[in-house]
Amino acid sequence: xxxxxxxxxxxxxxxxxxxxxxxxxxxxxxxxxxxxxxxxxxxxxxxxxxxxxxxxxxxxxxxxxxxxxxxxxxxxxxxxxxxxxxxxxxxxxxxxxxxxxxxxxx
Amino acid sequence: xxxxxxxxxxxxxxxxxxxxxxxxxxxxxxxxxxxxxxxxxxxxxxxxxxxxxxxxxxxxxxxxxxxxxxxxxxxxxxxxxxxxxxxxxxxxxxxxxxxxxxxxxxxxxxxxxxxxxxxxxxxxxxxxxxxxxxxxxxxxxxxxxxxxxxx
Numbered sequence: 001x002x003x004x005x006x007x008x009x010x011x012x013x014x015x016x017x018x019x020x021x022x023x024x025x026x027x028x029x030x031x032x033x034x035x036x037x038x039x040x041x042x043x044x045x046x047x048x049x050x051x052x053x054x055x056x057x058x059x060x061x062x063x064x065x066x067x068x069x070x071x072x073x074x075x076x077x078x079x080x081x082x083x084x085x086x087x088x089x090x091x092x093x094x095x096x097x098x099x100x101x102x103x104x105x106x
Numbered sequence: 107x108x109x110x111x112x113x114x115x116x117x118x119x120x121x122x123x124x125x126x127x128x129x130x131x132x133x134x135x136x137x138x139x140x141x142x143x144x145x146x147x148x149x150x151x152x153x154x155x156x157x158x159x160x161x162x163x164x165x166x167x168x169x170x171x172x173x174x175x176x177x178x179x180x181x182x183x184x185x186x187x188x189x190x191x192x193x194x195x196x197x198x199x200x201x202x203x204x205x206x207x208x209x210x211x212x213x214x215x216x217x218x219x220x221x222x223x224x225x226x227x228x229x230x231x232x233x234x235x236x237x238x239x240x241x242x243x244x245x246x247x248x249x250x251x252x253x254x255x256x257x
Contacts (some may be wrong), residue, residue, distance in 0.1 A: 006213050006221050014224065021199045028195050047167045053159075053198050053207045061204050078221035084227050091231055094199055102191045 008075025012067030018090025020060040025097035118158035123236035125151040130229040135217040155204040182255020193242040
């Protein structure tokens with residue numbers, strides 16, 4: 001019989017990737033619409049894009065680690081269909097927010 | 107020298123894309139004989155993308171302002187205002203996904219159909235996003251070219 005479960009890190013970092021994609025897009029809108037956010041990011045790393053990249057990568061690592069520690073260290077539980085759907089939804093939503101913002105919002 | 111930096115980032119970006127397509131095909135035919143290769147190639151894709159990202163990031167922060175000024179004065183100002191602006195942020199999503207790929211392929215792909223499905227979706231997304239980045243990069247380069255030709 002074929003095994004159908006995936007590791008807790010596959011689920012936790014997959015969810016984290018979806019979350020990071022959406023936060024990435026929201027951070028674009030926040031920094032482009034709010035000069036204080038942009039100036040703050042510039043101050044953190046010397047260049048707003050470097051700060052932006054670092055924030056998203058740290059969020060990805062942190063939430064992946066956090067989700068893996070949920071349920072007493074067993075990690076978050078969900079079906080693979082739901083995991084794939086969440087990753088797709090996160091990436092597509094993040095992508096559409098960024099494209100839509102520079103197409104019509106900026 | 108700046109052109110070499112620019113071309114190196116394209117080279118590693120293309121290497122990541124080709125490697126990911128390779129992984130996609132290998133996962134479709136996952137077996138005991140190619141599972142170790144899939145995992146090695148997943149790490150290779152991540153390393154290629156991190157190299158492309160760091161090299162491009164250095165070029166973007168240090169040198170891009172000259173190209174940006176040229177593009178904005180030319181007939182293809184959208185090469186910066188839309189394509190560069192979206193590329194510099196979409197590529198962060200690509201980096202996150204390609205960093206996740208070695209985790210997705212660390213499961214037993216031979217015995218586990220669900221693990222193969224996750225790996226296929228992630229590899230497919232990476233390949234499409236990488237192709238999109240290459241296209242946007244080409245438009246940005248063309249933005250500089252048409253601006254210089256218009257002078």
